[in-house]
Amino acid sequence: MLALLSAGAHSEESPLRGGTIAYAVTNLRWATYLKPEMRVDCPQGVNDGPREQFKSLYPDDGTVRELADTQLQREVDSWYPTTAPDRFPFREAGGAVAIGMNLDGKVGPNDFTSPEGVPGVDNQLYRALGCINSYRDAHGTNDELNSYEVVKESYNRWLIEITGVENLTNSPHVEVNVYRGLDPLHTDATGKGILPGGTQRIDARWGARFIQHYRGRIVDGVLETEPADLAFPWSVFEVVADEYIHGARFRLKLTPTAAEGLIGGYADIETWYLQLMRSQSTHDQSYGQLSSISLYKALRRLADGYPDPRTGANTAISSALRAQFTQVYILPASKAALPATASLPHYSPYAGPPFPRSASDELQGHEKDPASSSSGNGQVALKP
């Protein structure tokens, strides 16, 4: 049995058929969690979330407060955040270690070292998320919700198909096709355990924007692709929400039944933030003490890629996703029915609402807040 499932097998039982093997995503998490022995505790503590910030701004001291000046104003600040200085200290993750990839080919002063000791890791998103409880622990709230919904929502059923595979150990030239699938995943009797070997039809209609192609190779059992933009669906709580990664690359350990590893690249900030805001209301964010208002400022402050040609401000942030996939069979008939690549609609990252985002355009209307502190205590200095 083991021989039939070996990485180099081309037997009838092998899922590698005609040089093609496919997988469906089963788990995605932003690469923020480090094992306790590797993690440097946030020296000034974790960040406050919506409840804490609201209480700080508008304490329950008997003052009669207007909903428009408090609750609605916080929602305004969430939906139309700016780069004006944060009224609250924001703690960024420090330490030398982070999961990720060297995206720019350099070893710079802001880079991390991987848990395996490889320098030059670019993952500023970790720096933004690492002191937010939602992303900090193995089962941080937002992290857990996001991951749970990957399997639960059929909207998130994205597939990778690898063609040109000589064997799963070494194949110098492969193509990776990304699709969205239409069918449920194959599970065990509990419904919770995902099993390999299910079939998938390609969603060529609604999922047309997610059809993308990459080039790569397999070396020592690891798929590595060349950088290219990646758009993929990531809905949480039954709303349309997607992610966009500039210059994404896959680094996945392949077996006949699964693929696991990292997807690295520069996450488009406006798309990333829109996914957060649409998926998780202030209520949901408050579970893990995630202040979207403060986080947006941190994302923009730490952004390190893809400058806006008009303003020069970076629009994307280095990041890494930990990804797990299960092997599936893509039905040939659905692939044969795909439209020509040239006719496929193109997925454009979200440009943001027509509201300026600069510090000088901070929206008006805040209730006077004698308790506010903008000292930036604990905040890492702005990057040049």
Place this chain on the structure above:
Amino acid sequence: MDLRWRRSALRLTVIVSALLAPLAMASEAYRPVPMPPEVRVAATELEGPVFTDSKGHTLYQWPLLQMRNGVTGDHLGTSECNEARTDVSAGLMSPYPGGLRLPDLSEHPSCVKMWPPFIAGAAAKPVGKWTVITRKDGSRQWAYDDLPLYTFYLDKHAGDVLGARSDRPTLDAPAVRRPAGPPPDVPPGFAVKTMSTGRLLVTEQGMSVYYSDSDAHGKSSCDATCAETWIPLLAPNLGRARGEFTLIERSPGVNQWAFRGRPLYRYALDGGSHRLKGSDTSGWHNVYTQLAPRPPAEFTVQDTTAGQVLADSSGKTIYSYFCGDDGVDQLECDHPGETDAYRIAVCGGGDAARCLKTFPYVIASAKAVPSGRSWSVMLIDPASGRPALAGQPGALRVWAYRDRPVYTYAGDHSPGDVNGDSHGEFRAERNGYKAFWLRDDFFSRDQPGPG
């Protein structure tokens, strides 16, 4: 009759399968129930038959709802809607505390002002499921199925159901009112579901029901191979024809349901309840008891990453705005005649001028003439967001659905973009914008209301 929407270059065309019903709008049959003499039944465009008072005003219920931080709504046999005006938030909407003064209090109505109780006269007697409750002020109010009944202040004519929401309320929506009506005239095992495209016939488990062009009237041509994908809806041995439902014999002793003479099936690959996927197969169609009115002719239909949305003539997705306040009585705040504070916050960051750019109104052409009552053209004062008077300088002539303006979103750039969807508090359940979904294969957002 099934309605399929097809998109051509920039203009919406409607292809109607005129097989099961005449082209004129069919209305849904209902099962008569005993009613008090002052109660009527009216056909509505979107919700099917509803109960009304003698003047044709739709009757609504406000069922108790468990919300994030507490419960609100009517308990059985008790009305919680009274004369006292709510001034502060109740804190039912996490994570914000209660006790915050609501916006525009001078305009904020009491619950009974917005939802007048359906008062029972002194001589009123219970009949069938209709009972009379005594309100806290001693007056008598009709109840149906033990839930008190109300009218809605904006409903003026028979068939108006302006108090119902046209989106699918979730856990985080306000405690909404729903129209009350007689049960649809369907056999056991069937139900009817309100969709944005019409009243969809489904099984009692919610699975969509289909018919085939290949079937002759009263006869199924779906053989054993076909039946693996299109599963005949079989009637129980004791099943009897009812209303527009008949029985056809597939084989001796095995009867299949038919509606208006067409054998009925469900689709093995639907993958969920209330789906329209089976209609993608040529010759197969969802079954509706009645269709929703046609949107304005100048609108288009666009494919998105989740389904189809209604869009303007240039392909920009159309959005509706929804709002319910967090007072204990959970009043609407999404009509132009009500406070605009919530909408201006989420569309303009508090700036009405920004709102006009972020979520602009959908302008109706000078020659636009709406058909039916669900779609209308209204005059809006862009500076205030309030209804404008005829001839008022600067007034905009805009499209409205259920008497609420519809919008596009400046952050959408290509046909099929829905970047403004779920924009607002609690994913727009509370105060925000949602795309006008005609078909949603993933999240059922084309299914307003509970049924």
